[in-house]
Amino acid sequence: MALYECSLTRMTDKIETMSKFGDAGHGGVTRYTLSPEDGQAREEFRKRMKSIGAEIEIDDVANMYATLPGSDPDAKRIVMASHTDSVRNGGNYDGILGVMSAMEVLETVVENNIPHKHPLTAMVWTNEEGSLYPPAMMVSGIVCYDYLPENVKGKFKFEDMMKSKSVLDSDVTFGDALDKSIYKGDKKNRLSRKNYKCMFEIHNEQGPILEDAGKNVGIVDCVLGMFNYRLRFFGQSVHAGTFPMDKRQDALFAASQVICYLHEEIDKLGHPELVYTTGEIVCHPNVHTVVPDDVDFCIDCRHESAELREKVLEIVKGCADKEWAGCKCEVEKMWNRDTVYWDKTLFSYVKEAAEETGISHEVLHSGAGHDAQFASYMLPTTMIFVQSKDGLSHCEPEFSSAEHCTEGTTILLNAVLKADAE
């Protein structure tokens, strides 16, 4: 099979152009979904895709599809998809890189007149970040709803999603924004099992593993399973100046002890690739002259192995068996998910394409969630990662070199052609 190469010049131009839409002034962007800035990125997508002869469709939740017809009129579409929206003060790669890569594949196919049986579609997902209208991965949750596992489904009911309030203006809902948008199209255009064969997504890694290994591109085998639990501590709120230490029930001291205890006990399991995070803490009344009576924090834990996650969970749950600094502890499950493995055939196409093109690569897991994860319940799906500088993401210094982005896209193109040739 012939190998094809994408264009560094064209990729660089796309990165430079898209980075202007929502420029937040410190090297990155703020580009909320369906905002004017998001509209600029979507129009750039429409303009460039129309100019190479792709047909543009929009569905009822503002997802955009640009399709090049294939030689077989009965063949289903192969889709490459990611999102144009960003977090507040986000970077120039998260999401938009996957859209630019999909565009670049179509542009390379047209420029080189590459034969293909299946229609090839570059797709823009709406509202992946959920930064303005929570939750994250909202629209892939809506579109893939019928295929989602029962424990995930409940979060993404269409009616509920339409009522999601803007974090900046509680009078505006996601449904309002959609109604006012020029990107509200027809439900029949939605991604579906009937019309689509499989899906690919390129994303920046958002971690330091590739950079540390000196590899440019990641061949992703799965999205790690995870759990999120909340630990609550119940003490007594008393005056900082008048209440003796030995009679206190200090909920913040209790929470601090447990955060240290969790690090100690989980690290003893001896799995350096396991990740766990206590990122959020709430302290009541949070006044400098009052001993806190009510503190909670959450723990997020991710690993491929269900057995190891279970061992960590035992440690977490065990915290409720005793008192900490005189405070009771309760442990509550917020959510969990199993490890989602990408389609083995698509994964092998990506791996072969990486080996055949000779591009520096490595197999790795995804620790973060992506739209592709929900899509994988509907269609065979896989992902490709591009090296992130310093592992940074969701911040303005987020960076992936145009060279690495183009290399990842070259692998994507050749993997798509393998899927096309099946």
Add this chain to the structure above:
Amino acid sequence: MALYECSLTRMTDKIETMSKFGDAGHGGVTRYTLSPEDGQAREEFRKRMKSIGAEIEIDDVANMYATLPGSDPDAKRIVMASHTDSVRNGGNYDGILGVMSAMEVLETVVENNIPHKHPLTAMVWTNEEGSLYPPAMMVSGIVCYDYLPENVKGKFKFEDMMKSKSVLDSDVTFGDALDKSIYKGDKKNRLSRKNYKCMFEIHNEQGPILEDAGKNVGIVDCVLGMFNYRLRFFGQSVHAGTFPMDKRQDALFAASQVICYLHEEIDKLGHPELVYTTGEIVCHPNVHTVVPDDVDFCIDCRHESAELREKVLEIVKGCADKEWAGCKCEVEKMWNRDTVYWDKTLFSYVKEAAEETGISHEVLHSGAGHDAQFASYMLPTTMIFVQSKDGLSHCEPEFSSAEHCTEGTTILLNAVLKADAE
């Protein structure tokens, strides 16, 4: 010298009546300064004091003074003062107990026709809590301004205080509330060295020391010296799912380690009567999927001995000498104050009155700040505490028995008469 006794029946009636003004529905009150509820308490004060023939005066910052003339026309006034305002969902004793006790002393003097040379004044301080218009002790800060230590003064400039914004409505300032109030009187009526001889304040203990010791009334010798420092931790904000543990700089883990370290090291000093509190923590970005990059908390420490406070401070400052969980630590002074000793003569009058009346009592320190503390820079001042149930205060379950309140007031009355007889 004759001993006099206050009336349990009258005190009980005052407690029951005042507890209705701002009733918050769970046994306590919300009675912000200059609110309609505060107005009800002030009118009750005015009505009862006028009915016994006291003269009512109001100063320019809404402090109220009810005065019974003494037999010596040249004698300065002896004042008993506290506040009618409460915190949100506060109790029926903090502040108002001191006002009711002052009223009860005057009522007992009139009822028993007790001879006294000096005019006797019951006083209501405005805005001690600062719950609606910060800071706390605002109006005693204004009235005693010229006498305050330099490191305290800056916080209480008259113009700044008038601009203090309501925490419920940033369009309203304390100055606006004062202008609209019927309690804005004449500056010449302010508490002063010229017209006042000395001050007493009764307050509920707000701690469990008297209850634990089985004593009803506390003879207070000082307000503890204190310091408040802020510890800040600087880490790196990275994705919870993609960033390996050994490369993280987790500012919340760092802060938790230091909270535990402070407890361990300070407790080693072996002073169980020392109190220190980490009541407030701020975590950024405080998102469950992001490792925190910026966390700070404050430590409030109180003890009579400057030397011991200095030893604790060395431990606190030493936290900045090393890294915690890969994070830098900075230590910043917020404020401090020296121990304020009450006037030794007034203290001895209170102690003698307690001994002579045979009321159960104990000498103790005050860990909390009170208006009397600022007044003590202007006038000889002292305080009396009444036992608090379970040490609770600034909450609706706050409770002191009417019997103990009356006993404390009987001590106050006899101490005032000793000061009068000087």
